[in-house]
Amino acid sequence: MLMRHSLIRESKQIMKNYRTKIISNQEISPGYFRMKVLAPGFGENAHPGQFVMFRVQRSLPPLLRRPFGIFRTGFLPADCDGLPPVEFVEIVYKVVGSGTSIMAELHQGDRVELLGPLGNGFDCTSRQGEKILVGGGIGLVPLYMLAGELIENGCSVRLLMGGRSRDDIFAVTEFERLGVETYISTDDGTLGEEGLVTQVLERKLQKYPAAEVYSCGPMAMLNAVHNICLEHNTPLQVSLEESMACGVGACLGCVVKGAGHTEEKPSYLCSCKVGPVFKSQYLDWSALAQNNSDCGGCA
Amino acid sequence: MSELIDKALKRPNLAVEIAGIKLRNPVMPASGTFGYGEEYAPFLDLEKIGAIVTKGLSLKPKAGNPTPRIAETTSGMLNAIGLQNVGIDAFVQHKMPFLRTVNTPVIANFFGNTLEEYGEVAKRLNDIPEIAAVELNISCPNVKQGGIVFGTDPKAASEVVTLVRKYLQKPLIVKLTPNVTDITVVARAVEEAGADAIACINTLTGMSVDIHTRKPRIANCTGGLSGPAIRPVAVRMVHQVVQTVSVPVIGIGGIVTPMDALEFLIVGARAIQVGTANFVDPTAMLTIIDGIEQFCIDEGIDDIHQLIGSLKF
Ligand SMILES: Cc1cc2nc3c(=O)[nH]c(=O)nc-3n(C[C@H](O)[C@H](O)[C@H](O)COP(=O)(O)OP(=O)(O)OC[C@H]3O[C@@H](n4cnc5c(N)ncnc54)[C@H](O)[C@@H]3O)c2cc1C
Ligand SMILES: Cc1cc2nc3c(=O)[nH]c(=O)nc-3n(C[C@H](O)[C@H](O)[C@H](O)COP(=O)(O)O)c2cc1C
Numbered sequence: 001m002l003m004r005h006s007l008i009r010e011s012k013q014i015m016k017n018y019r020t021k022i023i024s025n026q027e028i029s030p031g032y033f034r035m036k037v038l039a040p041g042f043g044e045n046a047h048p049g050q051f052v053m054f055r056v057q058r059s060l061p062p063l064l065r066r067p068f069g070i071f072r073t074g075f076l077p078a079d080c081d082g083l084p085p086v087e088f089v090e091i092v093y094k095v096v097g098s099g100t101s102i103m104a105e106l107h108q109g110d111r112v113e114l115l116g117p118l119g120n121g122f123d124c125t126s127r128q129g130e131k132i133l134v135g136g137g138i139g140l141v142p143l144y145m146l147a148g149e150l151i152e153n154g155c156s157v158r159l160l161m162g163g164r165s166r167d168d169i170f171a172v173t174e175f176e177r178l179g180v181e182t183y184i185s186t187d188d189g190t191l192g193e194e195g196l197v198t199q200v201l202e203r204k205l206q207k208y209p210a211a212e213v214y215s216c217g218p219m220a221m222l223n224a225v226h227n228i229c230l231e232h233n234t235p236l237q238v239s240l241e242e243s244m245a246c247g248v249g250a251c252l253g254c255v256v257k258g259a260g261h262t263e264e265k266p267s268y269l270c271s272c273k274v275g276p277v278f279k280s281q282y283l284d285w286s287a288l289a290q291n292n293s294d295c296g297g298c299a
Numbered sequence: 300m301s302e303l304i305d306k307a308l309k310r311p312n313l314a315v316e317i318a319g320i321k322l323r324n325p326v327m328p329a330s331g332t333f334g335y336g337e338e339y340a341p342f343l344d345l346e347k348i349g350a351i352v353t354k355g356l357s358l359k360p361k362a363g364n365p366t367p368r369i370a371e372t373t374s375g376m377l378n379a380i381g382l383q384n385v386g387i388d389a390f391v392q393h394k395m396p397f398l399r400t401v402n403t404p405v406i407a408n409f410f411g412n413t414l415e416e417y418g419e420v421a422k423r424l425n426d427i428p429e430i431a432a433v434e435l436n437i438s439c440p441n442v443k444q445g446g447i448v449f450g451t452d453p454k455a456a457s458e459v460v461t462l463v464r465k466y467l468q469k470p471l472i473v474k475l476t477p478n479v480t481d482i483t484v485v486a487r488a489v490e491e492a493g494a495d496a497i498a499c500i501n502t503l504t505g506m507s508v509d510i511h512t513r514k515p516r517i518a519n520c521t522g523g524l525s526g527p528a529i530r531p532v533a534v535r536m537v538h539q540v541v542q543t544v545s546v547p548v549i550g551i552g553g554i555v556t557p558m559d560a561l562e563f564l565i566v567g568a569r570a571i572q573v574g575t576a577n578f579v580d581p582t583a584m585l586t587i588i589d590g591i592e593q594f595c596i597d598e599g600i601d602d603i604h605q606l607i608g609s610l611k612f
């Protein structure tokens with residue numbers, strides 16, 4: 001609790017429950033969907049790395065809302081004169097279970113609810129320098145807004161995109177349009193370099209030793225990224241995906257162990273409130289890696 | 300004719316009294332699902348609900364259980380948070396200033412690790428003028444000394460209530476566990492020991508297994524089941540307790556819609572608490588209040604007391 005103040009950056013937190021409608025919901029790659037949802041006023045309060053709690057349907061089940069990173073926010077062009085442009089928030093999701101399967105069946109005009117923007121996103125106040133973004137699969141989602149903001153700040157941004165196969169790589173041209181240099185690697189070599197994204201990171205850090213790293217993806221990847229950054233003495237921010245019930249700091253179900261956690265002096269950080277983005281030095285990585293080996297292999 | 304319209308437009312009285320505190324309506328959050336109030340302030344007007352119930356407080360801050368702590372199950376969720384809380388000092392220093400600004404009664408939920416600690420926290424809470432009532436948790440299934448030992452044994456329950464009563468001038472609500480063979484035995488014991496009201500139920504002990512890893516889905520192995528899945532059990536237990544004691548009963552368990560809340564009121568709950576539903580819809584309590592009011596209007600009821608305990612056999 002003591003660390004909380006130093007961890008949360010000052011930002012106006014304006015969160016809302018949007019009872020709203022789907023603008024579009026399209027499959028962009030096998031198992032991956034992009035969904036645009038009407039959300040007036042959302043964009044001005046949203047920071048890179050924040051998330052929403054999405055209510056899949058009015059009826060139960062599934063009972064709890066599902067957390068999703070904000071891919072981007074924007075305005076649809078007005079389709080006839082005189083009408084104001086409509087603001088949307090866009091998420092990208094992978095179908096992994098009951099909730100996301102229902103989402104995949106939703107159509108334009110269907111009613112949904114989302115709570116947001118939530119959590120503490122990336123610290124991207126830095127005005128210059130080399131930034132390396134490392135995204136694995138669905139972990140690419142929060143990096144899009146981040147890349148946009150870093151580039152606007154005058155940073156040079158390299159994005160290392162990793163996945164099991166080509167199906168896990170999306171939005172490449174959109175990232176490139178922002179002015180990001182992209183490097184793709186896949187485990188099976190079906191797109192880009194064959195191998196792990198962390199190999200690419202090793203090479204880039206040799207070339208740009210002063211870079212800062214931002215990462216989101218499966219825990220095994222984050223853990224490897226953390227170890228590499230530790231070795232190179234590179235500052236790292238990671239976005240975690242803990243199971244959540246409330247998303248607003250009320251249930252204390254989403255905590256992760258903080259650095260220096262012991263049985264006698266426990267430190268649990270609320271990942272929906274203090275996170276989902278953490279500076280890596282504040283986390284207990286041995287505990288995170290341990291929890292990962294407990295997980296059924298979520299990506 | 301105009302008289303009829305007048306009557307139709309007249310808003311029914313929803314105000315109730317629990318253990319001497321007046322609530323503008325019978326709807327409040329369940330402890331542990333609403334933080335310390337502030338977390339939900341962006342989403343609903345806290346001055347529209349009947350009361351605010353805090354996360355369970357203890358003498359010293361408590362770190363809680365290892366993770367994962369939650370898992371969704373069919374129409375419910377398991378949790379083993381382990382009563383993580385900021386402790387009474389930090390509560391007074393960091394949480395009370397906000398709560399003081401809200402014109403809604405605050406009910407402080409608390410627990411102790413030992414009998415002495417229950418007494419100590421009761422003493423401390425008694426000294427905070429803005430706390431309207433306290434809710435004594437003798438029912439958490441997730442920590443070894445989190446109260447369940449007191450909540451499952453009528454003698455131990457009576458002992459802890461008697462002790463707390465000694466230090467407390469404020470109204471005392473005692474929250475019971477459903478993890479007993481006969482809840483009426485414990486209900487009678489705490490009433491006799493001086494409880495001003497009884498809240499029930501806390502979560503039902505449950506377990507869920509990840510079939511791929513073959514490990515329990517929460518680190519604590521077992522957890523407390525809450526949400527719509529437990530509602531019929533909760534309604535039954537509230538009914539039994541209402542039939543047994545004469546102090547007011549607060550009904551809790553799986554309430555999501557106004558209809559759910561009405562079931563509890565009809566079996567005789569004087570007020571109700573909304574838990575897991577806050578996660579599903581942060582405005583759930585407002586919908587429930589509006590729905591109860593509409594139901595009264597539709598049924599020609601002008602005071603909620605006509606509804607409370609109106610169960611027909
Ligand atoms: C802050 C945050 C941001 C996220 N952003 C995105 C995003 O942008 N796009 C996206 O597709 N997903 C994202 N996730 C993960 C997403 O919330 C889960 O995939 C989703 O809740 C699964 O719901 P389900 O009902 O389909 O699966 P369930 O039936 O609940 O579970 C099916 C499988 O998914 C796994 N799973 C469940 N919850 C999570 C979780 N929180 N994280 C990882 N695996 C999980 C389970 O272990 C299980 O193996 C994010 C999670 C968090 C906490
Ligand atoms: C995440 C979570 C945390 C809880 N924490 C507490 C607590 O600190 N003290 C307590 O008396 N009950 C606690 N409870 C129990 C609830 O107050 C309530 O009795 C129970 O969840 C049943 O109601 P519901 O089905 O509406 O959720 C908790 C429940 C949940 C889901």
Ligand code: FES
Nearest residue numbers: 247249252254272
């Ligand atoms: S999800 Fe409830 S506290 Fe973070």
